Amino acid sequence: MRTLANIIWFLLGGLWLALLWSISGIVLCITIIGIPLGLQCFKVAKLFLFPFGKRVELNYAKHPVANVIWAVLGGWEIALVCLVLGVLNCVTIIGIPGGLQCFKMMKLSFFPFGAVVKKAGASQR
Numbered sequence: 001m002r003t004l005a006n007i008i009w010f011l012l013g014g015l016w017l018a019l020l021w022s023i024s025g026i027v028l029c030i031t032i033i034g035i036p037l038g039l040q041c042f043k044v045a046k047l048f049l050f051p052f053g054k055r056v057e058l059n060y061a062k063h064p065v066a067n068v069i070w071a072v073l074g075g076w077e078i079a080l081v082c083l084v085l086g087v088l089n090c091v092t093i094i095g096i097p098g099g100l101q102c103f104k105m106m107k108l109s110f111f112p113f114g115a116v117v118k119k120a121g122a123s124q125r
Helices: 002-030 035-049 064-091 096-110
Strands: 054-057 116-119
Touching: 002 035, 002 096, 035 064, 035 096, 035 116, 054 096, 064 096
Parallel strands: none
Antiparallel strands: 054 116
16 A cells, blocks of 8 residues: 555656755755755655655754754744645645655755654664
């Protein structure tokens, strides 16, 4: 079921969203100052490509200054968009799985530094 959901997600917008995140990461990595931000864009792009069957573990305390800078510079806007899309998806019964994925992406989009994306069945260490 996860594979089918990932294929549908990929075809209905996941590819384009991942490409946008990747392009943003490339643009940020062109400058030396933007490399840490660009690397986080690649992490988010990977989740946007195939989100089903993955979980996000936040570790805000690992890089609090970097997370605050990210959130102030645009992370809050991206998280707000993910929140709105998640709510709109959850309004319909058929969109609930996609809405839950949007909420997962909202967490990662708001505080990506120190966050880890793992498979849903992976053991915690």
